[in-house]
Amino acid sequence: MTDIAHHELEKLTDQDYKYGFTSDIDADQAPPGLSEDIIRLISEKKKEPKFMLEWRLKAYRHWGTMKEPTWSHVHYPPIDYQSITYYSAPRKKKEGPGSLDAIDPEVRATFEKLGISIDEQKRLSGIAVDAVMDSVSVATTFQKELAKKGIIFCSFSEAVQNHPDLVKRYLGTVVPYTDNFFAALNAAVFTDGSFCYIPKRVHCPMELSTYFRINAANTGQFERTLIVAEEGGYVSYLEGCTAPRRDENQLHAAVVELIALDHARIKYSTVQNWYPGDKEGRGGIYNFVTKRGKCLGKNSKISWTQVETGSSITWKYPSCLLIGDHSVGEFYSVAVTNNYQQADTGTKMIHIGKNTKSTIVSKGISAGHAQNTYRGLVRIQKGATESRNYSRCDSLLMGDQCGAHTFPYVEVGNHSSQVEHEATTSKIGEDQLFYCKQRGLSEEDAVNMIVNGFCKEVFRELPMEFAVEAQKLLGISLEGSVG
Amino acid sequence: MLNINNLHVRIKDNGIEILKGIDLRVNPGEVHAIMGPNGSGKSTLAQVLAGRETYEVTQGEILYEGKNLLELSPENRAREGIFLALQYPVEIPGIANSYFLKASLNAIRRHRGQEELDAMDFLSLAREKMKFIKMDESFLNRPVNEGFSGGEKKRNEILQMAILDPKLAILDETDSGLDIDALKIVAEGVNALRRPDRAMILVTHYQRLLNYIVPDYVHVLSGGRIVKSGDKGLALQLEEQGYAWTEGGV
Numbered sequence: 079m080t081d082i083a084h085h086e087l088e089k090l091t092d093q094d095y096k097y098g099f100t101s102d103i104d105a106d107q108a109p110p111g112l113s114e115d116i117i118r119l120i121s122e123k124k125k126e127p128k129f130m131l132e133w134r135l136k137a138y139r140h141w142g143t144m145k146e147p148t149w150s151h152v153h154y155p156p157i158d159y160q161s162i163t164y165y166s167a168p169r170k171k172k173e174g175p176g177s178l179d180a181i182d183p184e185v186r187a188t189f190e191k192l193g194i195s196i197d198e199q200k201r202l203s204g205i206a207v208d209a210v211m212d213s214v215s216v217a218t219t220f221q222k223e224l225a226k227k228g229i230i231f232c233s234f235s236e237a238v239q240n241h242p243d244l245v246k247r248y249l250g251t252v253v254p255y256t257d258n259f260f261a262a263l264n265a266a267v268f269t270d271g272s273f274c275y276i277p278k279r280v281h282c283p284m285e286l287s288t289y290f291r292i293n294a295a296n297t298g299q300f301e302r303t304l305i306v307a308e309e310g311g312y313v314s315y316l317e318g319c320t321a322p323r324r325d326e327n328q329l330h331a332a333v334v335e336l337i338a339l340d341h342a343r344i345k346y347s348t349v350q351n352w353y354p355g356d357k358e359g360r361g362g363i364y365n366f367v368t369k370r371g372k373c374l375g376k377n378s379k380i381s382w383t384q385v386e387t388g389s390s391i392t393w394k395y396p397s398c399l400l401i402g403d404h405s406v407g408e409f410y411s412v413a414v415t416n417n418y419q420q421a422d423t424g425t426k427m428i429h430i431g432k433n434t435k436s437t438i439v440s441k442g443i444s445a446g447h448a449q450n451t452y453r454g455l456v457r458i459q460k461g462a463t464e465s466r467n468y469s470r471c472d473s474l475l476m477g478d479q480c481g482a483h484t485f486p487y488v489e490v491g492n493h494s495s496q497v498e499h500e501a502t503t504s505k506i507g508e509d510q511l512f513y514c515k516q517r518g519l520s521e522e523d524a525v526n527m528i529v530n531g532f533c534k535e536v537f538r539e540l541p542m543e544f545a546v547e548a549q550k551l552l553g554i555s556l557e558g559s560v561g
Numbered sequence: 562m563l564n565i566n567n568l569h570v571r572i573k574d575n576g577i578e579i580l581k582g583i584d585l586r587v588n589p590g591e592v593h594a595i596m597g598p599n600g601s602g603k604s605t606l607a608q609v610l611a612g613r614e615t616y617e618v619t620q621g622e623i624l625y626e627g628k629n630l631l632e633l634s635p636e637n638r639a640r641e642g643i644f645l646a647l648q649y650p651v652e653i654p655g656i657a658n659s660y661f662l663k664a665s666l667n668a669i670r671r672h673r674g675q676e677e678l679d680a681m682d683f684l685s686l687a688r689e690k691m692k693f694i695k696m697d698e699s700f701l702n703r704p705v706n707e708g709f710s711g712g713e714k715k716r717n718e719i720l721q722m723a724i725l726d727p728k729l730a731i732l733d734e735t736d737s738g739l740d741i742d743a744l745k746i747v748a749e750g751v752n753a754l755r756r757p758d759r760a761m762i763l764v765t766h767y768q769r770l771l772n773y774i775v776p777d778y779v780h781v782l783s784g785g786r787i788v789k790s791g792d793k794g795l796a797l798q799l800e801e802q803g804y805a806w807t808e809g810g811v
């Protein structure tokens with residue numbers, strides 16, 4: 079590492095996490111700890127129908143029989159599940175579900191500060207937002223307009239109240255509570271999230287999005303997102319996340335389920351920017367998430383795009399079950415780790431239907447002492463004849479203290495299918511940096527440019543506004559961390 | 562414009578000394594050719610002028626427009642008008658040539674207190690320069706040097722030079738790997754850039770280039786020293802007799 083690069087790295091790591099502020103919000107909180115009583119309390123607070131409570135309790139009992147997974151390439155001290163607060167909801171100023179006026183002005187101001195306006199009139203671009211703070215959704219915009227097309231876009235709690243049949247039909251069908259330790263925990267205690275239903279042949283006219291904000295201390299955020307696209311439906315969905323800067327770690331264990339029926343398409347994009355911890359590795363969010371999509375119908379398509387820059391630990395594998403014939407799964411990922419961040423991320427593409435296709439493009443960038451792991455599984459089942467997968471995993475290292483690891487697992491159960499895998503690991507080139515600087519670019523701009531070029535194939539999958547946001551984020555996360 | 566006195570340079574990593582006392586003076590408007598055997602230190606000299614951090618100057622000084630060049634960062638040297646066409650141009654995957662060039666040009670313009678060019682103005686400037694060096698416009702949209710042929714990379718360096726408008730241009734073997742037509746085009750391009758206030762240093766192995774770009778001075782670099790200097794006749798002599806006769810001729 080050059081002296082200048084060293085200096086730049088110092089500068090960077092001293093830089094503020096822009097979203098690290100805390101808001102003073104009057105909240106309704108459950109006591110810390112996890113028990114059947116707490117689960118009953120959550121279910122009661124949410125006035126849930128009986129089937130929900132039963133499902134939660136089954137999940138909780140199952141969770142009790144499970145062990146925290148240890149196979150991933152991440153390290154953290156044991157989590158004390160009894161010290162976490164599982165329910166914390168900003169109090170509404172007035173009663174009345176879904177009313178945008180009822181929101182605490184402090185909550186509104188918090189989202190404004192994050193660049194998320196829950197004021198419909200103020201939004202310029204066609205993006206509807208579900209704003210989730212801690213355990214609950216505080217507002218969902220453009221619901222009425224979307225309803226005209228038959229689209230349901232609301233918080234999970236509202237969906238449970240207003241569309242229990244749909245929830246009952248699809249909840250847990252993609253990620254059952256038995257799936258894994260964190261999915262079981264989530265099923266037991268999840269408090270909110272977003273629900274989205276696209277009816278037959280409806281092309282959702284605006285981007286739908288959920289913005290997740292953790293505010294309260296010592297709480298965990300457990301939300302669920304469920305998206306169903308009926309025959310021929312289309313939706314592009316965005317997800318963003320931030321949290322205050324704190325010395326303690328906080329747990330975020332979410333579950334996302336996507337279901338695409340015949341000819342339906344779901345595009346799911348994430349820009350994850352949870353607080354990453356400080357440069358010594360203190361604090362930050364544990365982001366343990368299960369995301370999976372089911373391409374149930376023929377010719378259906380699910381596409382995951384993620385830009386992961388935050389969290390002290392990220393553990394997630396957005397996956398696709400390609401059940402319908404000719405269905406398509408895609409995974410585009412940029413994972414950036416700096417300082418002491420750890421990321422173990424990748425995807426699973428399970429080919430079940432005939433002529434199914436999947437594409438995996440993963441770009442891992444590590445700087446500082448960070449560890450970045452790609453873990454992927456491509457399984458082509460016996461009946462999934464004439465199927466195809468293309469995978470490409472590139473790692474970029476900045477400095478010599480960080481690590482990149484790639485674990486691609488491939489299982490092909492028939493002879494007519496094809497799997498192609500490419501992987502590269504490179505260091506950010508001193509020659510590239512010199513070249514850029516020789517053309518007048520600053521070290522920062524040079525790094526930014528090289529890294530953005532490296533991530534190009536992923537960024538172009540993001541909706542425009544998100545792509546710009548992602549590029550900026552990447553710049554902030556990495557400025558000067560060169561070696 | 563450029564004044565190099567007793568320059569000693571070694572490789573930072575292993576301390577091997579490459580340049581062992583270089584003296585060179587370049588005035589505005591002049592074209593200097595530097596020739597010399599492989600491994601004699603020509604590229605090292607070129608890169609040290611541009612501020613490459615893998616080298617360390619252990620003795621001597623470099624003055625550029627009266628200022629101590631060694632105190633300037635590589636990017637500030639570029640902004641102050643030093644341009645180096647690399648012997649091996651570097652690829653930057655995923656970044657369009659036009660984007661790279663525009664960012665460079667605007668960084669330099671900002672430094673000079675000029676207004677930045679917007680996309681439209683930049684494009685018309687780039688088109689004009691490309692036409693001039695007979696480079697297809699499609700190269701603007703391709704990633705920087707990625708997948709370019711050897712000759713195309715060299716031509717791209719000339720395009721950058723033409724757009725960035727340097728005061729001191731150092732071309733490190735820009736003629737190597739060019740076909741005859743390309744060589745002529747590049748030479749014409751370079752000649753068109755000759756100006757009374759602009760100096761050039763051409764590193765080359767071939768006298769042929771110097772038929773097109775007639776230098777004011779020719780220097781022979783050997784074993785980290787300039788062992789001979791002369792006018793364009795020196796290049797002809799080298800062509801006939803090789804480098805052997807220059808040895809011991811300090």
Ligand SMILES: Nc1ncnc2c1ncn2[C@@H]1O[C@H](COP(=O)(O)OP(=O)(O)OP(=O)(O)O)[C@@H](O)[C@H]1O
Pocket residue numbers: 572574575577579597598599600601602603604605606648
């Ligand atoms: N990292 C290094 N370790 C050891 N020797 C090095 C290193 N880098 C460069 N050198 C040596 O420095 C010497 C000068 O190299 P330089 O590239 O300046 O030569 P050149 O005159 O440009 O040669 P050519 O005509 O082949 O381009 C060479 O002998 C080269 O092997």
Ligand SMILES: [Mg+2]
Pocket residue numbers: 603604605648733734
């Ligand atoms: Mg050379």
